[in-house]
Amino acid sequence: MMLIKDLAEVKYKEELDALIANDTYNKPENWKLSPQKVLEFICGSNTKYQYQGKAYEIKKKWYGNKEVVEAAVITLTTDRGLLLVGIPGTGKTLLSELLSAAICGDSTNTIQGMQGLTIEDIKYSLNYNMLLTKGPSLECIIKSPIYSGMESGKLVRFEELTRSLLPIQDSLISIMSDKVLMVPEIHNHLVQGKRGFNIIATSNTLDKGVNEMSHALKRRFNFVEIPTISSLLEEISMLTSQVQPFLTQNQIDITIKEDITKLIATIFLELRDGKTIDGSPIEELNNSVSSADGIGIMKNYYSELYYYNNKKESPALIVKHIKSLLNRFPEGDQKAVLGYFNTIVKNRSKQDELWAALYKGISYLK
């Protein structure tokens, strides 16, 4: 049975193997790839790599500024952790996953930040049943992802770090400073971080931002800000690369249309930037619409076409899905989007059939 989502290291196994086989650069200890090849794995490469008699193309997997990835990779070669910061939907998690897959071949060593997170989740917990029956031994330790990462020299992903409570966050400080984790219950067992261990954390600037972090913890991280995509071409490429594979994987036999992709990319880029492609100002939204939102709408649209519309294109339906997105936004933003449709989309509909078809869906917004 097909899985809903493959792990990055599984999905791109062949590419990773080809890169490893062709990597001539210096690698930090316990890294599977050199920083140069990690960069190629994430940002794509024109070179085709030979591996076991086949040539492998390294596809672009993450859309955004290359220098951001460069800064992230380099941070992981230092003794500071990496904190990816940005608004929701900019690809922080994806980048974190790709980095882990490329650097240590394991993107699953992950902690999810949340209110209920405990120090045990960060460090370790004990199997008390075993402890009572066998007495204190290393077998009794239930290792956290950080424990495992330190022990084996692997990366640990900490999703939404700032969602967890401050004292819990701060339990990372000593781990990141000394690279040491002590288990007093088991004969003061000491876990020393092996080379290759580091933490990739993410934090979303819209909810509990990085300002919630203690200064002491901030000092243990280098911050890399993930900006939103600002180029139409990049936005289109990103949508295409994300949506078509999803449809194929989910056996939705439909091919996305270039003009529809451009249409959605344009709408999202304009709403995000607060101006049209040709520079005319439009009302800015208080909430940001991310690339991930664009992907979501496109997936919904094509799923609907496939299951309910006999695969027949109907751009007005896009508006219906935009409305679903807007439902979580405040009223002001909903009005702003309606205004955008009533002015910009309406004007374009007079000259362009596709925009006219889209405009027919305006009733969904009212």
Add this chain to the structure above:
Amino acid sequence: MKENSHFNYFCNYNSPVVYFPIRHDSPASCLILSQYIKQYQPDLILVEFSHGIELLLTQLTKNTTFPVCITLSEIKKGNSLYLISDYSPEMVSIKYAVDHKIEFECIDVPPFLLSTTNYTETEENILTNKYTQQLLKETSCRNYDEWWAKYFEVGVDNIKIEDYIDQFYHHLKAIRDFDEMNQSVDLNIIERESYMRFRINENSLKYKRILVVTGGYHSVALKDKNSNFNIANSFNTSYLKAIIPASMKDYHTIYQGMLGMRHTNFYYHFHTFRNDHYIIRMIAEFNSQLKKNNTLITAADELMVYEVTYKLAQLRGNKYPTLYDYIDAVKTSFFKTDIIMNDIYLESLEASLVGSKIGTVPESYKVYPIIEDIMNTFKRFGLHNLSSITLHPTSKTKDLEISRFLNQLSVFETGLAVKKSKESVYEFNVLIPHSESWKLNANKVIETSQLLTLVNYGESLNSGYKNFIKFKLKSELKQFPYLLYNSILSGETNVTQLILDETAVLIKYFATIDLMVIINILLQGINEKEILGETLSSKLLEKSFLIYDFIVQTMYATSNIVYKSNTDYKNTIHAFLKLYKYLSKNAYLLDKQKLIDGLLFILDSDTTNNLSLGISLGVLLMDEYVEHKKFVEKMQMIRISNTKEELYDFILGVITVNHRILTHNDEMIIYINQLLSELSDDEFGYFAYFLRSIIKRFLGEEKLQLKSRIKTVVFGKHQNTNYNPLIEKEIIQIFRTWGIEL
């Protein structure tokens, strides 16, 4: 080098005229240029500076003249016209010319032809060019700066001169061809280049080996605009991997002593140290900026920036870190707050690297006063132990000298000498004996450093300044004062004109930035002559003081006008009135008519905009220092050569300060009526509204033939686009401060 290479075509060592392409402000361009000049050995160097300022530039090439930069105040903020510093490629070539006693000439359009409002930076063309965009994409660079840094600035290490020039031309030609094809070369640039070609052609008849040094964008067009270029192979990536050779031992000496400004600061450090120190230096400078914002930066942060910078450079294939590697490292390692705060820090970084605007020196650099000079002079006059003194300058020679010195100090606003009182009455051409009292404060020297603009970039206060003083006393005379004194000695009558000519040029270029440097150059010459004082009669010496005072005071005050004229209408009026008041009261040693002539000359030399020119003339007209016909002549001239708006500005300026012109000058009334008849409704308001207020108040409406028309337009609906109630309000307010209700 291949026969059909760009190098061969543009820069062949055997060519009678060669076109060396530079990037302005680039230390790497300096290096290659300095090597190339030695190989080519020109007998004439032509440089992209305004024609006619050669004499001035010669002054600035002297080792002891402090690096300065020139901006024109009329150019929009942030643009520099020319950067003159030790690492400016233009300056490298001029220095070579001066040192080797060969000729050099500036070939860009002269100041009076340069339409500063339309001035276009060629780099703007380059940045928006489609070829550049494609090139940046191909090379994964964010912008032209980063591309240049990667391949030409830190890459300069291992490349041959020929390859460097060849590759630079390779891109320049593509960039220019794109612009030519799209007809997007600015007309202003075409005009400037046409002038440059004219000067090159003129000189090619007289010289056999001419080196033309211009920004690369011009270089391509100067030799042959229509040469064919095959764009198909324009992205020659082999060069991009090429590395540039290291023979930079003399580099250190070429680019010594200057910090600051744009990316150049960073690469200056790079070329100077060529090891880890330049990054360390930048980190230290940046930290000092951040500390001003009370930002905590620890040694661990510094180390992290250092580590990340180098690792990023390595990852990006840069042999040495570029500015962008460094900035990315700073962003990643220092910033731990919201994005908005990051912007503030980045601005700090920018300030540390660039200064408040291009062409200025960052505030963080130390500014040293002329401590020794002032102290010594205080001692020489026996003033150092005094807290006050009363002088009789017109009756005692020594007092005159002291007075000149103290007046000079007061111009610098150092607070070292404050004039308490003065008893003098000025009548036309008659000097009434007077006395003046001064409050002295010799100990205040150190605290006044911020007020003086003479900047010593050397490491040590003493060594830098001592060298300067030493030179001042012993080295050769600067050319300009030399000419001046020759003229004085030979009794030429046009000496004032000579000074005014030079002053006008100086003001035009230096009013906004390094006025005091120029004053020092003048001062230097005067001191030289003081040493040679035996040869001068005391009368002549006195005359030189008068002239000197005039220059200093006029330049100082005029600079205020020039500086403010573009930004604040109200300040312009006040600045001129202040100047007028200042000169009337303080310039007691001056011949009044010469003062007026001088002012007119300066005001007339396009240093101000037309509004302030009008205001200035208005004030002069008010006291009848200028004949009305001169005003009308000027008005007609402006009408011919300027836009209508500029003409309104001029007339408005005059009337604003001098309403009597309307009652005393019929020609003016006729002229204004004629002008009004030509106004369209759209352009009517701006001019007519003020005019109406003034005319109504001082003249009565009956004198206007176009009374009804004015009423329709001005009292109508104010639909005209130019009407600005704020300006009106301000004008009324200014008049009110003079006790006049409009």
